[in-house]
Amino acid sequence: MRRKIPSTNALIAFEAAARHESFTEAAKELSLTQGAVCRQIAGLEDFLGVRLFGRFRRGVKLTEAGLSYSRQVGARLDEVERDALSVMARQGQGAALELAVVPSFATKWLLPRLGGFLEDHPEVTVSLDTRTRPFLFDETGFDAAIYFGDAGWPGTQAQFLMRENPVPVCSPRLVAPRKRLKPADIAKLPLLQQSTRPYAWRQWFAALDMDVARDMTGPRFELFSMLAQAAICDMGVALIPPLLIEDELAAGKLVVPCAHAPMSDKAYYLIYPDHKAETATLQAFRAWLDGEASRYRTAAGLD
Numbered sequence: 001m002r003r004k005i006p007s008t009n010a011l012i013a014f015e016a017a018a019r020h021e022s023f024t025e026a027a028k029e030l031s032l033t034q035g036a037v038c039r040q041i042a043g044l045e046d047f048l049g050v051r052l053f054g055r056f057r058r059g060v061k062l063t064e065a066g067l068s069y070s071r072q073v074g075a076r077l078d079e080v081e082r083d084a085l086s087v088m089a090r091q092g093q094g095a096a097l098e099l100a101v102v103p104s105f106a107t108k109w110l111l112p113r114l115g116g117f118l119e120d121h122p123e124v125t126v127s128l129d130t131r132t133r134p135f136l137f138d139e140t141g142f143d144a145a146i147y148f149g150d151a152g153w154p155g156t157q158a159q160f161l162m163r164e165n166p167v168p169v170c171s172p173r174l175v176a177p178r179k180r181l182k183p184a185d186i187a188k189l190p191l192l193q194q195s196t197r198p199y200a201w202r203q204w205f206a207a208l209d210m211d212v213a214r215d216m217t218g219p220r221f222e223l224f225s226m227l228a229q230a231a232i233c234d235m236g237v238a239l240i241p242p243l244l245i246e247d248e249l250a251a252g253k254l255v256v257p258c259a260h261a262p263m264s265d266k267a268y269y270l271i272y273p274d275h276k277a278e279t280a281t282l283q284a285f286r287a288w289l290d291g292e293a294s295r296y297r298t299a300a301g302l303d
Contacts, residue, residue, distance in 0.1 A: 006044050006047050006048070007040075007043075007044075009040055010040045010041070010043055010044040010047070011044070011073050011076075011077065012030065012077065013026060013030065013032070013036075013037050013040035013041055013044075014040070014041055014044050014052065014069075014070065014073060015070060015073050015074050015077055016029050016030055016037075017037060017041060017053070017060070018052075018062055018066060018067075018070035018073075018074075019070070019074070021059070021060065021061060021062060022059060022060065023037045023038055023041070023060060041053065048069075050063075050065050050066075050069075051063050051065070051066070052065065052066035052069060052070075053066055079140075079141055082098075082127070082129075082141065083141065095123060095124050095125070095280075095281040096124070096125045096126075096127065096281075097124055097125070097126045097127070097143050097144070097281050097282065097285055098127050098129070098141055098142050098143050099126065099127065099128050099129070099142065099143065099144055099145065099146065100128075100129055100130070100131040100135070100140070100142045100144075100145040100146070100147075101128050101129070101130060101131070101145070101146045102130070102131070102132055102146060102147060102148055102268075103130045103132070103223055103225070104223055104224035104225050104244050105146060105148065105243075105244065105268060106128055106130070106146065107225065108224075108225075108243065108244045108245070108246070108247075109243055109244065109296075110128075110146065111128075113292050114126065116288070116292075117284075117285065117288045117289075120288070121281075121284055124281055124284070124285075126285075129142070131145060131147070132196060132222065134147065134149070134153055137155070137156065137272075137273040138273075143272065143276055143279070143281075143282055144270055144271060144272035144276070144282060144285070145270075145271045145272070146161070146268060146269070146270055146271075147268070147269055147271055148164070148196075148266060148267070148268050148269075149266050149269075150266060151267075151269045151271065153271055155273060155274055156271050156272060156273055156274060157271070157272055157273075157274060157277055158269040158270065158271045159269060159270040159271075159272075159286055159289070159290060160267060160269055160293075161267065161268040161269060161270060161289070161293040162243070162267060162268050162293055162296065162297050162300075162302050163263050163264050163266070163267045163268075163302060164241040164243075164263075164264040164266075164267075164268075165241060165242070165261040165262070165263050165264070165300075165302065166197075166200060166204065166239045166240055166241050166261065166262075166264065167239070167240070167241075167242060167256050167258070167259065167260070167261040168186055168204070168237050168238070168239055168256065168257060168258050168260075169228070169231055169237065169238055169239075169240050169245060169248075169249070169254040169255065169256055169257075170189070170231050170234075170236065170237040170238065170254065170255065170257060171231060171232055171233070171234045171253070171254065171255075172252065172255045173234055174189070174234050174236075174237070175255070175257050178257070179255070179257070180257055180258065181257040181258050182258070183205065183208050183210060183258055183260065184210075185257075186237055186257065186258055187205065187210070187212045187214075187215075189236055189237045190218055190219070190235060190236030190237070191214065191215065191217065191218040191236060191237060192218055192219055192221065192227055192230050192231060192235060192236040192237065192238040192239075193216065193217075193218050193219065193220040193221070194220070194221060194222075194224065194227050194238075194239070194240075195220050195221065195222045196222065197239075198216065199216070200239045201215040201216065201239055202215045202216060203262070204239055204260070204262060207260070207262040208260060218236060219235060219236070224240055224241075224244045224245075225244075227240060228240055228244070228245050228248055228254065231254060232248065232253050232254060237257070242261075242300070243296070243300065263302075268293075270286060270289055272286075
């Protein structure tokens with residue numbers, strides 16, 4: 001049965017026009033005339049039987065249906081482009097591994113080690129994309145994900161990697177001339193918050209039997225890399241796992257004014273769908289990652 005799918009050209013024109021909310025800017029981007037873009041979008045609206053844009057004297061504006069559809073089309077075109085680039089990179093040979101990763105762990109821990117895997121498996125092309133929240137594998141092209149949290153995703157298996165042991169860190173200038181602070185002193189400083197660990201400071205103080213009224217107040221950042229940079233810039237004290245700031249600590253950009261480092265109750269996991277568990281490429285990556293994580297846990301005293 002023939003698929004009921006709009007033309008690719010119409011979808012590309014619509015996505016560009018929706019992104020710019022302008023037929024003129026879409027035409028410039030795609031090296032088309034404005035009339036050609038108008039015709040493509042009009043044809044798409046006829047195909048769908050839905051108005052995607054409102055036309056006004058001063059320009060166009062997405063309708064509610066157009067806004068919703070543009071998000072879906074944009075995501076699908078991104079997937080098609082990623083698949084095309086993957087095939088082009090492999091030149092029809094070798095295997096590919098598509099990973100969703102939490103950004104700071106990927107940048108600070110995984111990437112410095114990934115060259116070892118690629119050296120042992122030159123036939124494999126590894127691609128990384130960032131995800132900070134759980135998702136459904138069936139709705140993506142990912143083979144696996146490295147995620148911090150709980151491992152109970154439906155229809156998946158999980159391989160434990162490591163827990164976090166966050167410590168308070170700040171610029172040496174913030175505490176100078178002192179080098180060490182008591183927890184009560186830290187409670188008086190600006191507390192930098194991590195949005196995916198909203199209770200981090202509360203848990204840190206609770207482990208010391210302290211109740212700090214302002215433990216959830218302060219500037220909030222989504223990524224640990226942003227949190228670390230804010231601490232380096234004297235904005236306050238941050239709670240960060242040492243595995244994510246080894247370079248900054250070694251360079252003296254950040255210091256640990258209090259060594260209390262309780263182990264987190266959640267962990268980093270490699271998560272993958274049940275139906276991909278026996279894939280040879282994923283099995284090779286799992287074995288390599290397990291070895292790297294085990295060596296790190298031993299060296300860092302996380303076991």
